[in-house]
Amino acid sequence: MTLAEMLSELYVNEDVGAFERLYLHRAIRRCRGELIFGRDAIRQLALADLAQFSGWRFQINASTEGFADVEWLSPDNLSVRRHYWTKLENGRISADTVITRAPNQEPMRCHHQPLGELDSGKGQVGPADLVGFSVTAQSLHRIWNSRSVSTFRDLYDGNAHWSGPSLEGGVTELKNWWLAQFLAFPQSHIIFERELSFENNLALLWHWARIDTTGHRDRIAGSTCLRLDGGKIIQDVTLTD
Amino acid sequence: MSALGLYGRDIAELLAQQGARRQPMKGFDDIYVDIIDYIIRCTHRIWEEKDIGLIATHYSQDCPIHLMSGDVAGVEGVIAGTLKTLNSFPDRTLVGEAVIWSGNEVVGYHSSHRITSHATHQGDGEFGPATGRSVCFTTIADCLCFENRIVEEWLVRDNAKIARDLGTSAKALGQAQAKVLSAAHSGIADWRAKAMDEVLCQEVPEFSTPSFPDPAQDPEEFAHLVFQQIWNLRRLSRVREVYAPHAHWAGPDARLLFGHGEITGWIGALVSMSKGARIRVDHVGSVTEGPFTDIAVRWSFAGTHDSTGLYGPPSGAPLYILAISHWRTLAGVIVEETTIFDEIALWHQISGGA
Numbered sequence: 001m002t003l004a005e006m007l008s009e010l011y012v013n014e015d016v017g018a019f020e021r022l023y024l025h026r027a028i029r030r031c032r033g034e035l036i037f038g039r040d041a042i043r044q045l046a047l048a049d050l051a052q053f054s055g056w057r058f059q060i061n062a063s064t065e066g067f068a069d070v071e072w073l074s075p076d077n078l079s080v081r082r083h084y085w086t087k088l089e090n091g092r093i094s095a096d097t098v099i100t101r102a103p104n105q106e107p108m109r110c111h112h113q114p115l116g117e118l119d120s121g122k123g124q125v126g127p128a129d130l131v132g133f134s135v136t137a138q139s140l141h142r143i144w145n146s147r148s149v150s151t152f153r154d155l156y157d158g159n160a161h162w163s164g165p166s167l168e169g170g171v172t173e174l175k176n177w178w179l180a181q182f183l184a185f186p187q188s189h190i191i192f193e194r195e196l197s198f199e200n201n202l203a204l205l206w207h208w209a210r211i212d213t214t215g216h217r218d219r220i221a222g223s224t225c226l227r228l229d230g231g232k233i234i235q236d237v238t239l240t241d
Numbered sequence: 242m243s244a245l246g247l248y249g250r251d252i253a254e255l256l257a258q259q260g261a262r263r264q265p266m267k268g269f270d271d272i273y274v275d276i277i278d279y280i281i282r283c284t285h286r287i288w289e290e291k292d293i294g295l296i297a298t299h300y301s302q303d304c305p306i307h308l309m310s311g312d313v314a315g316v317e318g319v320i321a322g323t324l325k326t327l328n329s330f331p332d333r334t335l336v337g338e339a340v341i342w343s344g345n346e347v348v349g350y351h352s353s354h355r356i357t358s359h360a361t362h363q364g365d366g367e368f369g370p371a372t373g374r375s376v377c378f379t380t381i382a383d384c385l386c387f388e389n390r391i392v393e394e395w396l397v398r399d400n401a402k403i404a405r406d407l408g409t410s411a412k413a414l415g416q417a418q419a420k421v422l423s424a425a426h427s428g429i430a431d432w433r434a435k436a437m438d439e440v441l442c443q444e445v446p447e448f449s450t451p452s453f454p455d456p457a458q459d460p461e462e463f464a465h466l467v468f469q470q471i472w473n474l475r476r477l478s479r480v481r482e483v484y485a486p487h488a489h490w491a492g493p494d495a496r497l498l499f500g501h502g503e504i505t506g507w508i509g510a511l512v513s514m515s516k517g518a519r520i521r522v523d524h525v526g527s528v529t530e531g532p533f534t535d536i537a538v539r540w541s542f543a544g545t546h547d548s549t550g551l552y553g554p555p556s557g558a559p560l561y562i563l564a565i566s567h568w569r570t571l572a573g574v575i576v577e578e579t580t581i582f583d584e585i586a587l588w589h590q591i592s593g594g595a
Binding site: 020025026035037041090091094111114115119121189191192193194 | 252338357481496500506
């Protein structure tokens with residue numbers, strides 16, 4: 001069963017009983033800075049989804065083994081978008097990371113002050129090159145971590161569409177949003193965790209550690225699904241926790 | 242013949258009839274086919290099916306159980322402790338996340354069993370009067386098993402997370418315990434002084450820069466070098482050699498870390514609270530789970546709380562930590578870690594408890 005079929009089983013057919021064969025009993029979910037332990041606890045979250053999105057339309061925008069970009073659309077055009085990143089053991093999900101963009105989402109709770117430095121061991125010479133990821137991910141690393149604003153021009157098609165954590169638009173809006181983040185978080189560093197390439201898409205899971213101008217530090221998870229054409233990004237969907 | 246691991250196996254499969262014995266298990270009940278089956282099944286039978294009396298045939302009469310708050314001994318104590326815990330948390334479920342084993346039927350099997358539990362605080366007990374709150378916490382039990390009986394156990398539980406879920410904190414409970422059992426009059430408990438001496442009498446390793454072996458090939462050496470180099474020699478930069486850049490780490494009070502910077506920060510904050518702190522590796526076990534090599538390391542930390550660090554300003558208290566770490570390694574590095582110790586017991590020590 002593909003991830004798209006799994007999610008359809010849950011959210012189109014509303015077959016919550018399918019959890020028994022979709023998830024291992026000891027499955028772990030990472031979401032909003034916390035770990036949710038066990039299939040029963042994850043099933044509770046799915047039930048909460050079904051209650052919240054009753055009457056909404058569920059659609060899968062992109063998916064492959066290990067990743068799905070899905071969306072719930074309300075009758076009055078509200079959208080809740082979610083990225084699933086899954087790990088399987090013998091065909092069942094043993095762990096997933098879920099990142100959701102929803103209107104009026106409450107800020108994440110953080111019980112512990114983050115420790116250590118944002119970019120480990122680099123001091124004044126960071127950031128280092130990104131190893132083990134695609135050329136596209138390396139370009140995003142240059143923009144996000146080295147503030148290489150000019151790279152936007154090379155990486156994105158001029159007519160690219162961007163759907164970000166709090167705004168959407170074209171390349172200008174995308175660039176302006178990131179510029180605002182660089183100013184709001186003078187210290188920030190993004191660490192890439194996973195990358196999946198499928199058809200003309202590239203999906204990236206990452207973690208963003210940052211310190212704002214008041215000294216407040218946090219770390220959020222983010223996920224980006226890109227559509228590429230001729231080596232340029234023509235669509236960028238970026239969600240953060 | 243060897244034990245069948247947990248990788249990809251659901252609880253229904255784990256608790257189903259297992260067929261023929263997969264591992265030599267002299268003296269073990271016929272129902273058990275390998276050491277993983279023994280650990281998962283007897284935990285379910287005792288805790289979830291509530292066959293508490295089974296403890297009598299699964300623990301040796303004088304079994305010592307080592308906790309960070311002191312040792313308890315004997316099967317009667319295990320039965321009493323289990324009943325007390327179940328009185329407080331009668332609906333506790335114990336989801337086995339890992340069983341990392343070593344040994345054999347001759348010298349005994351050593352298992353390191355990581356469990357995450359959900360429960361409701363429905364009865365009075367060690368965490369005070371019932372609150373009705375839900376708790377979720379991780380425990381790691383290292384057990385030496387011989388002829389169907391656990392003959393020695395080292396138990397670490399994330400008591401800080403239980404405290405937080407119940408609306409209080411490890412610090413508050415540790416301070417309250419220290420008032421009841423203070424070190425002010427007769428000093429710290431003998432067991433703690435002895436455990437600390439055993440760790441602190443180690444020779445300081447000489448400065449050297451050995452290469453870390455592939456943990457899949459030599460998990461024992463890998464574990465010893467991690468603690469020698471990074472912890473005892475304070476070479477925090479070597480975190481970047483043994484952890485993946487995107488490593489996940491989970492620790493006491495459900496603290497979650499990600500990546501080299503945060504993991505380095507946590508180790509640094511812990512060792513910075515004691516200038517002369519020493520860390521000793523007490524046991525290493527490992528198993529292959531799918532593409533991963535999982536390693537269990539039991540370790541002890543001893544020192545004096547003479548500097549500001551993870552647990553506030555210096556108190557001068559002698560510190561002893563009993564911890565167990567589970568590492569999931571892939572391609573030569575740690576990609577996931579769970580480290581558990583009892584922060585209530587640590588706050589008890591910091592607050593002047595015996």
